Amino acid sequence: MEEEKVSSARILIVEDEEGIQELLRVALQRHGFDVCCEGSVEAAESVLKSWAPQMIILDWMLPGENGVAWCRLLRRREETQKLPIILLTARGEEGDRVHGLESGADDYLAKPFSPRELVARVNALLRRSYGNHSAGVVKLGELQVDLRAHRVHVQDVQLHLGPTEFRLLRLFVTNPDRVFSRDMLLDQIWGQQSFIEERTVDVHIRRLRRVLEEYGHAHIIETVRGEGYRCTAVTG
Template sequence: MRPKVLLVEDDAHLVELVRYNLDKEGFDVVQTHDGEEALVLAQEEAPDLVVLDWMIANLSGIEVCRRLRRAPATAGIPIIMLTARAEESDRIRGLETGADDYVTKPFSPRELIARVRALLRRLRPALSGGNLDYGGIIMDTAAHKVTRDGLPVQLGPTEFRLLRHFLEHPGRVFSREQLLDAVWGRDVYVELRTVDVHIRRLRKAINGEDLPDMIRTVRSAGYALDSDATLRMAS
């Protein structure tokens, strides 16, 4: 699966350059020059990372970053800010708003891609290949095997795909619609309540009889795989 990057930039020449290089390096790119549209795309497209320019139309990059961090469904998306502002105070402001990294213009595409890969390795290690490992759950994607705390977990095909999606984005909240798109596909009609059924099956499989429940339900938002939820025991 190719990692998806949301590129928010209004310089057409820079967009073309960055898109070309990200695509060549194995990334899918969704692009907009508009801050308000960026918020919508972040919800709908569920990108693995956002590259966000400071100066964009309608909403500033700083405000977009702030709103992404406030919304449960987008709070965990890694963000790299692009800006011509080189002052230390501006870098600090961007990082304090919630950006994970900061790239000053002008920059080379190789530098940006290196930053993207480094950030994904740090915050989304599942996208770097190999086993997926989070909170004691280990998934061997090649052998199609799952263990929790060293004990085997038996999963059906849909629960396996659902858990894989969560493991690739630990801590991130996904709505039922986003889970349908990611796990079942956009061209397949499945009712929303089907997601709840498979979430219950997944919970039963990975939690067993008395293990803490790692799947967090966020009211009016969706579900997340969250090791911080281990204080809440499975019902």
């Protein structure tokens, strides 16, 4: 029986060995995950800002800045403090495992590994990190967002959102407390090749809030002055 997972979770792989990178990509895509692969911390930083991954699989040894140092840096940043991270390395001694976990990694996978073990660890960490997301449903108080059925309910009442408003809400509720700039939202919702103006984001945010406001939940989408928007998990 296939394990439940976060619906289409976005996973960023940071691994400079092409063979290992391909193994990771194929194994995860086969199980329905959305995967992006980069070979260095510098390249991964750009993806982190534009793609909003829900997990990072990070190699210990990388060209330039190594994975452990970057992991420590991510844990010091407010927007990535809680981002799930699996550290991937050929080091298998207990002292190395402890060192990796103390750097802020949530889990540790030593090479060589089986694709089955990889997927099991990914699913387990996603369930621990996102709770009800693993069942495809996110709950914020009385608000329930069904990620698979594309439906939103408050108690037994279904909210009617347009496709764009639903995609915005899905992005926000699966990344609680993360601030998204308008540029990031344009990339995530409309795509990087889109020529939509930034003010279009504000129009759709207003539409989303208008529907949520009818049921007392407009406050979950906050404006962060000078930065963009975020979803707060506080619901009352």
